[in-house]
Amino acid sequence: MPQEELTNVVGRVAGTADATPLTFHVAIAPDSYLQLDDVVVTTRAVAGREPVMTCGVVTQVIARHEGATFGSDVFLISDGVLPAAVQEIAEIATTRVEPECYVPPRPGEIARRATGTERAMALYFDQMRRKVPVGIGRDGEPIYVNMEFLDGTRGAHVNISGISGVATKTSFALFLLHSILQSQVVANAHNTVKALVFSVKGEDLLFLDNANSQLDDEQREKYIRLELPAKPFESVGFYAPPTPGDLTGRPHVVGRTQGVASFWWTLAEFCAEELLPYVFADAEDERNQYTMVVHQVANRLRRDAQPAGDDGAVKLNGKLCRTYEDLVDVVVDLVTEEDTRAEWAGPAIGAGTVNAFVRRLRSSQRALSELIRGDLTGTAARRISTTGQQVTVVDLHNLVERAQRFVVGVVLAAETARKEQAGPGGLLFTMLDELNKYAPREGSSPIKEVLLDIAERGRSLGVILLGAQQTASEVERRIVSNSSVRIVGRLDAAEASRPEYGFLPASQRVRATLAKPGTMFVSQPEIPVPIAVEFPFPAWATRASEAGGLPDTAAANGHRARDPFANWKPGAYDFDQDDPAPF
Numbered sequence: 001m002p003q004e005e006l007t008n009v010v011g012r013v014a015g016t017a018d019a020t021p022l023t024f025h026v027a028i029a030p031d032s033y034l035q036l037d038d039v040v041v042t043t044r045a046v047a048g049r050e051p052v053m054t055c056g057v058v059t060q061v062i063a064r065h066e067g068a069t070f071g072s073d074v075f076l077i078s079d080g081v082l083p084a085a086v087q088e089i090a091e092i093a094t095t096r097v098e099p100e101c102y103v104p105p106r107p108g109e110i111a112r113r114a115t116g117t118e119r120a121m122a123l124y125f126d127q128m129r130r131k132v133p134v135g136i137g138r139d140g141e142p143i144y145v146n147m148e149f150l151d152g153t154r155g156a157h158v159n160i161s162g163i164s165g166v167a168t169k170t171s172f173a174l175f176l177l178h179s180i181l182q183s184q185v186v187a188n189a190h191n192t193v194k195a196l197v198f199s200v201k202g203e204d205l206l207f208l209d210n211a212n213s214q215l216d217d218e219q220r221e222k223y224i225r226l227e228l229p230a231k232p233f234e235s236v237g238f239y240a241p242p243t244p245g246d247l248t249g250r251p252h253v254v255g256r257t258q259g260v261a262s263f264w265w266t267l268a269e270f271c272a273e274e275l276l277p278y279v280f281a282d283a284e285d286e287r288n289q290y291t292m293v294v295h296q297v298a299n300r301l302r303r304d305a306q307p308a309g310d311d312g313a314v315k316l317n318g319k320l321c322r323t324y325e326d327l328v329d330v331v332v333d334l335v336t337e338e339d340t341r342a343e344w345a346g347p348a349i350g351a352g353t354v355n356a357f358v359r360r361l362r363s364s365q366r367a368l369s370e371l372i373r374g375d376l377t378g379t380a381a382r383r384i385s386t387t388g389q390q391v392t393v394v395d396l397h398n399l400v401e402r403a404q405r406f407v408v409g410v411v412l413a414a415e416t417a418r419k420e421q422a423g424p425g426g427l428l429f430t431m432l433d434e435l436n437k438y439a440p441r442e443g444s445s446p447i448k449e450v451l452l453d454i455a456e457r458g459r460s461l462g463v464i465l466l467g468a469q470q471t472a473s474e475v476e477r478r479i480v481s482n483s484s485v486r487i488v489g490r491l492d493a494a495e496a497s498r499p500e501y502g503f504l505p506a507s508q509r510v511r512a513t514l515a516k517p518g519t520m521f522v523s524q525p526e527i528p529v530p531i532a533v534e535f536p537f538p539a540w541a542t543r544a545s546e547a548g549g550l551p552d553t554a555a556a557n558g559h560r561a562r563d564p565f566a567n568w569k570p571g572a573y574d575f576d577q578d579d580p581a582p583f
Contacts, residue, residue, distance in 0.1 A: 135533030266312020
């Protein structure tokens with residue numbers, strides 16, 4: 001055996017427990033150790049074939065006194081009265097067998113810690129043509145995810161679960177985005193990859209383009225080990241809702257006062273684009289009859305509402321509507337009056353169904369009055385769009401839950417449609433936290449249908465969902481099951497016992513209830529066992545106190561980078577020869 005392999009010997013395959021091609025045990029030598037998540041390799045001779053190498057990951061380690069019978073024997077053994085030996089046994093879950101001859105490792109065979117080429121083989125890194133670093137393993141070496149299971153080549157979508165505030169779901173999702181954008185696994189990534197990030201927890205994500213002043217040398221070393229630059233995001237656009245009661249359209253933010261644009265929809269856009277169903281995106285059963293009224297009214301608004309002026313107001317049934325309240329009043333009159341109810345609510349709709357629609361429509365006024373309007377005279381309406389920057393952050397934390405659902409539903413539907421019109425080529429990563437709120441397991445709603453469409457069809461469109469939630473058991477099954485990469489942080493003990501986490505070995509389910517912030521368990525299709533990783537401290541500011549100044553980039557100097565999606569137009573695929581676009 002080569003000297004390098006001899007130095008990595010940690011013990012021998014144990015003979016006191018059954019060894020199978022899928023699970024075996026290693027008796028650890030007295031001067032060695034194995035910890036959870038270590039990678040182990042052993043080789044055995046097979047008659048008539050080349051030697052078979054079995055690789056695996058440590059899923060449990062047990063230490064005990066061999067020779068002890070009673071619990072109190074430990075004191076006698078410690079005093080030298082009873083003879084006994086301390087033995088540590090590691091349980092190994094097989095990850096790879098080369099060549100594929102599935103025979104069990106033989107007891108007594110040398111087991112060694114996998115490093116270098118053997119580690120890469122054990123974790124299939126040698127077969128990944130495009131590797132995305134997702135963190136550092138327990139052995140201090142990088143852990144990768146195959147980009148082909150992120151970009152739709154062989155799979156798509158990422159699902160992240162964990163307790164809020166402890167599991168660092170948002171931090172990991174941002175690190176994954178940073179890794180994809182900076183690791184050069186996508187050719188010409190600055191022109192072919194975009195990210196749409198919805199922020200629902202404070203203004204933490206409004207400083208992604210600022211360096212983190214608290215990043216120390218130890219954390220920078222981790223970025224170096226992962227071959228990633230320790231720098232903030234570049235080419236970032238920020239959107240926030242307008243300040244309530246302010247007719248200038250000033251964004252409703254406190255920590256960052258520059259570089260943030262307001263967003264809203266005019267009444268004319270609301271009517272012409274049939275956005276009314278997203279007002280009712282509260283995951284109620286679509287079989288409820290009032291939903292028929294919703295679609296009927298949306299169609300009538302598209303047909304009958306006429307733009308009035310340059311500020312987005314509309315004229316409906318002879319009345320000028322400049323605010324969302326004005327529009328609601330007119331619609332309520334049209335669906336309740338006997339002369340117009342059949343045309344607006346539907347010919348077979350009863351008064352009870354109409355009243356259910358009216359109650360829900362009235363209740364939306366407080367939530368949506370600042371987002372749907374036609375009273376901002378002389379102010380150009382702004383729509384959330386990924387055009388003009390690589391990363392788009394939409395701040396929703398100042399909106400009530402119903403308004404958040406409306407924004408997420410409308411924006412996702414618009415960006416998905418735009419991407420579909422553009423045709424193949426290019427990737428749009430959509431990061432959405434609190435997925436259980438937008439796509440709950442029970443019921444149906446327009447936004448849930450949009451997310452289901454992305455989960456089931458987004459792979460072919462190049463729309464990739466990075467979804468996160470506290471409890472995967474409360475999210476629509478089809479969205480979770482369509483996620484090729486599943487990641488778990490700190491979990492509640494009751495949640496960890498749910499069948500949605502069946503991909504975790506028993507020991508990792510217990511560990512997930514103890515995991516510290518920054519530790520995640522990453523499961524991907526090529527590796528049979530989830531791998532524990534630690535990802536570095538963010539190189540970008542996550543709050544105003546960490547903002548260390550804008551990065552020295554063209555964006556920081558007031559120059560907006562060329563929009564890589566600028567040519568997304570139906571049937572238009574001509575690009576500059578000097579700067580080829582992805583589609």
